[in-house]
Amino acid sequence: MGLVDFLVGSIILGILVATMDDGTTGKQVLTVAVLLLILGSIIWTAVTYARWATTNVVITSDRLIFRQGVLGKSGIEIPLERVNNVNFSQSVFERLIGAGDLLIESGGEDGQQRFTDIRHPEQVQKLIHEQMEGNEQRKFGGMRTASPAMIDPIAQLERLEALRDRGTITQEEFELQKRRILE
Numbered sequence: 001m002g003l004v005d006f007l008v009g010s011i012i013l014g015i016l017v018a019t020m021d022d023g024t025t026g027k028q029v030l031t032v033a034v035l036l037l038i039l040g041s042i043i044w045t046a047v048t049y050a051r052w053a054t055t056n057v058v059i060t061s062d063r064l065i066f067r068q069g070v071l072g073k074s075g076i077e078i079p080l081e082r083v084n085n086v087n088f089s090q091s092v093f094e095r096l097i098g099a100g101d102l103l104i105e106s107g108g109e110d111g112q113q114r115f116t117d118i119r120h121p122e123q124v125q126k127l128i129h130e131q132m133e134g135n136e137q138r139k140f141g142g143m144r145t146a147s148p149a150m151i152d153p154i155a156q157l158e159r160l161e162a163l164r165d166r167g168t169i170t171q172e173e174f175e176l177q178k179r180r181i182l183e
Helices: 003-018 025-053 092-097 121-139 153-166 171-182
Strands: 056-059 063-068 074-079 083-089 099-106 112-119
Touching: 003 025, 025 112, 056 112, 056 121, 074 099, 083 121, 092 099, 099 121, 112 121, 153 171
Parallel strands: none
Antiparallel strands: 056 063, 063 074, 083 099, 099 112
8 A cells, every 4th residue: 555545545434434423432543543544644754755755866977876874874886887777667756756667687796676756767777777878878989889709798697697696597598699709
């Protein structure tokens, strides 16, 4: 159950309790319970907003930097050359407020990173791809596409190993691709 569902449910329950004719202690207990639910929803909203407001995604020409935290801070840096795939998702409510989630697959130890409550995730996704293309152009002297012979075999092996470790490919597929790269 999401934050919005919880808040809307609390308000609807509050309206139902308010329209009850019964003046007994039961209605008073329900009224207190509903008020506590609404207060909890408001606090939950405030905490979520504070977390959202202190979340930063910075994309440089070489890496993606993610920082978050209200009191304590945490972060991660992912080199753009290791990013394999970037997906984003937004619920209807998240589209209305301009937030969403990013799922970044990279050829590294962690494999997949999910970043939640990102401001304008579609724009962030586009910016990551633009920086990746710019990085590739700088690396390969302005050529838009690189032939397989020009791509660093060590980087290819690292990405292949990450796919195997995540279970995306089998050991046999790994060995076959490894032989092709090394040849």
